[in-house]
Amino acid sequence: MSSDQDHLKETDTEARFEFKKEERSSFQAEKGLTEETIRVISEDKGEPEWMLKRRLRALEQFQEMPMPTDWPGQPDLSEVDVNDIIPYIRPDVETRESVDDWTDLPDDIKDTFDKLGIPEAEKNALSGVGAQYESEVVYQNMQEQWEEKGVIFCNMDEAVQEHEDLVREHFMTKCVPPSDNKFAALHGAIWSGGSFVYVPEDTTVNMPVQAYFRMNSEGMGQFEHTLIIAEEGSEVHYIEGCSAPKYSAFNLHSGGVEVFVGEDAHVQYSTVQNWSKNTYNLNTKRALVEEDGRMEWISGSMGSKATMLYPSTVLKGRGASDNHITIAFAGEGQNIDTGAKVYHNAPNTKSTIESKSISKDGGRTNYRGLVHIADGASNSSTSVECDALMFDNESTSDTMPYMEINESTVDVAHEATVGKIGDEDVFYLQSRGLDDDDAKQMIVSGFIEPITEELPIEYAVELNRLVELEMEGSLG
């Protein structure tokens, strides 16, 4: 076991995420967002006409929609001026298509992902890996056995060309239309890269597939799109990781994730988000779940300056179920506003939401969630549990759940607690010979354990390390 995890030792330094590479690109869009920019990006990608039309329509919607500013306690987005970001950077890779061998990548990009430990993880624990650098996916590979079974795992731009019918039907149509919110519209206009996953009927992909997203350049925006289609009776676990070095100017990440969970299918979507603390992370993630299907969202939000992320699930078919597990960690200067949305639109549907948040050194966490049980969704049940841990008096922890119940034969429960690290717990551990820092770290590890135990061991270890890094920053 230990030899399998040797690469994890590399994670022990913050430098693993913080290093910067020289900015090199073969194509870079002008700052700002105009129709012209979008035509240029679309042409550079050689997209079909219908995609260009969707982009332009989304741009119109983006320009019409107001910035969200009136949510109680929301992060300050006044700094986010889309005209200040570089929306599209194609890294300097010889071939247009992503490569399927790490050694074919330019040294600095390969080195980046080596440092992040992606190729190692691929060998040990994954069915497939995609790696995005700036705006484009540069590496994409999947084990042959899955390809033989008809599983598709490719980059989103390639999917537009190769799997046009599937993409045209599912891309920002019935799951996340650009009209959903301002940043979904922005995403629809300038999306680039991301993953397309298609799992045929009754196929179980038993090791996770992973996509890793890296922003290297200052002042850029990353807008990758992920589309997962899991057909009837299939099963897949998708993991995304993200990081970027820190710059003084802000970066913007506005991804879009659409998941179609077929009848009796099961999709797990895990995120370990570690953007640098100058990044605004404004994502729209949604899953549509058919009869007896099951969707699981597992997210750890450690990084970013401000996050607004509410993965949502629409339980469309009878007996569909959802499970949300989220953990947010806000340190100095961070505002992590996250939660979950679940719409129960059919009978016998079930959802479970577990949220854990930690705030310290003036950080701010907010759980914001919505559970809607529609008229007719009889015998549905939902349970929401939010726990918050606060380190000090400068920090803030808010909990703002909303429940809309239109059906009487339901079981709805919401619970939340907020507290500080118990002095007695710390004292007990200290009396056992641990120092103050170690004691607090141990308590935090215990606090988030219900979440880490849901992740594959590799990622659980990673998440724990990230939390420890955050703690060291303050306590050391």
Add this chain to the structure above:
Amino acid sequence: MSTQVPADLSEATVHEIANRRDEPDWLRETRLKALKAMDRLEMPDVIQTPGRRWTNLDQLDFDELADPLNQEDVTERVTDEGVEVLPFTEAVEQHPELMQAKFGSVIDPETNYLTALSVALFTTGTLIYIPEGVDAEDVTIRTEMNSRSLFSHTLVVTESSSSVTILERISTGDADADIEGERYYSNLVEVDAGENSYVQYGSLQTLDEDTYNVTMKRGDASVYSTINWIEGNIGSQLTRSDIETELNGDSSESKIVGAFFGHDDQHFDVNARVWHQAEHTTADLVTRGVLDDRARSVYEGVQDVGRDAWDTNSYQRENTLMLSDDSEADASPKLIINNHDTEASHSATVGQVDREDLFYLTSRTIPERDARNMLVEGFFVPVLEEVEVDELREDLEAQIAARLRE
């Protein structure tokens, strides 16, 4: 979005009200200032989620609803030894300084459009004044509303180390036969609790079901004081109630207990909020409601712990029981925590009468309907137990029993 001030609502209307009541200048000025502020004030905040607004207050058409110069009510005031319970018209004469100092000190008339409207137009008011060290029980205000609209204001002032239990009973009078269509009842209650004093303010509202009922009650709790609210809502077409306590003094406490039972197409928008602003404060928010037919409830509970609120304990529970498939229950219990030295929790549940309990009772040969009624009555017990005024508890029990057996 500020709301249009009704056409026939002018300074002249306010002067007329003040003249009839022979009010001192400061009160007249306060009314006029509130009237003026209405131009820029907004309706109270209503919860919105994507595509939905939980309560529509824009349906309040004050051109139709407000008839400020024809307000009529019968208000009975029961006092206890050593306590002053006075209509405002007398209170401004007997306690001019107290009235001027305390009126509008807890609820800023300019909090929102509806509070300003109420201050500008109220024609019934009560001062409850508990001098230092006096313990009073069962102080009662019974108000019957007998007109298209009625605006009411209550001010409770407790001096240090005093205590009082208050019953407020609001209903529609019989003399309303000639009033058809919708009506509007507005009620502001301010509680200024002195050091180490205790107030329980219990209220039961059974207005007729064409009435819009807008209530705001707020307490200012000083050091070692306790303000407990009981709020029972049975009547009205639409109720918007905001029951709030500011825990401004160290070691102050508050309980906000709510009960509602909606039927037909009644809409209850009930809100309980507490602000912890000092050290060692405690709050407990408990709301229980039952919905039948097409009734709808909206609940917001806020526990706000300020930066300086060290050693805070704050709890909140909300439970809704749905008797009908056509009803709707919306809830949003919120925690806003700015001090880590806090123990805070909240929980909310929505469900129906427990099937197993029902099965057990029916297996004991109790008819199903009776069994259900027993369980609903039992559901309200945790709320009823908090009520200290016997009359209020029995009244509320009777109202619940009557509604179950309609």
